[in-house]
Amino acid sequence: DTGVSQDPRHKITKRGQNVTFRCDPISEHNRLYWYRQTLGQGPEFLTYFQNEAQLEKSRLLSDRFSAERPKGSFSTLEIQRTEQGDSAMYLCASSLAGARETQYFGPGTRLLVL
Amino acid sequence: RKEVEQDPGPFNVPEGATVAFNCTYSNSASQSFFWYRQDCRKEPKLLMSVYSSGNEDGRFTAQLNRASQYISLLIRDSKLSDSATYLCVVNAHTGGFKTIFGAGTRLFVKA
Numbered sequence: 001d002t003g004v005s006q007d008p009r010h011k012i013t014k015r016g017q018n019v020t021f022r023c024d025p026i027s028e029h030n031r032l033y034w035y036r037q038t039l040g041q042g043p044e045f046l047t048y049f050q051n052e053a054q055l056e057k058s059r060l061l062s063d064r065f066s067a068e069r070p071k072g073s074f075s076t077l078e079i080q081r082t083e084q085g086d087s088a089m090y091l092c093a094s095s096l097a098g099a100r101e102t103q104y105f106g107p108g109t110r111l112l113v114l
Numbered sequence: 115r116k117e118v119e120q121d122p123g124p125f126n127v128p129e130g131a132t133v134a135f136n137c138t139y140s141n142s143a144s145q146s147f148f149w150y151r152q153d154c155r156k157e158p159k160l161l162m163s164v165y166s167s168g169n170e171d172g173r174f175t176a177q178l179n180r181a182s183q184y185i186s187l188l189i190r191d192s193k194l195s196d197s198a199t200y201l202c203v204v205n206a207h208t209g210g211f212k213t214i215f216g217a218g219t220r221l222f223v224k225a
Contacts, residue, residue: 035215042215048213099146100146100163
């Protein structure tokens with residue numbers, strides 16, 4: 001399967017714990033995006049990378065959230081000191097930068113904070 | 115006002131019906147537009163890009179009106195398998211790059 005993959009698919013954690021999610025984009029894609037989606041809403045943009053550079057960060061991304069893409073391939077999203085409000089689906093997407101850029105999504109990581 | 119607005123529905127239609135979804139966006143610098151489909155508890159999947167000239171893919175037709183900042187999706191001859199949430203997506207390059215999703219319109223096609 002050459003699509004976007006995410007790991008883990010599900011994560012249950014207790015409030016205050018740290019969690020880390022991984023995203024592997026489509027191999028030739030240079031852009032990688034993280035989104036958060038809650039029930040009944042569309043995905044909300046969190047951050048994106050072009051190669052290894054983090055170019056945009058949403059105001060939604062508090063200082064408890066950090067994302068990296070160290071070698072311009074896979075990316076990690078870490079949430080420190082999780083809160084119940086962090087419970088959501090975390091989606092990763094990748095794309096090839098260009099005029100007709102199209103994002104392709106991974107299956108998501110569903111986070112539940114107890 | 116949300117940057118991308120959609121009628122949340124739900125739209126309940128019989129098989130074979132024609133259904134139209136609308137989407138408005140507020141950022142006049144928006145540059146590219148898409149419709150995605152999302153099934154329950156799954157990731158969004160690209161349905162089609164939306165071009166200024168309008169475009170068609172089988173039973174699906176997308177239109178863009180830049181002057182009115184309005185995007186539409188028409189589904190003809192609805193199938194049961196079309197039941198899903200349809201997300202309107204806008205990319206804008208204004209002092210940075212932004213991708214904004216609408217909240218989605220739910221469609222139920224019934225036999």
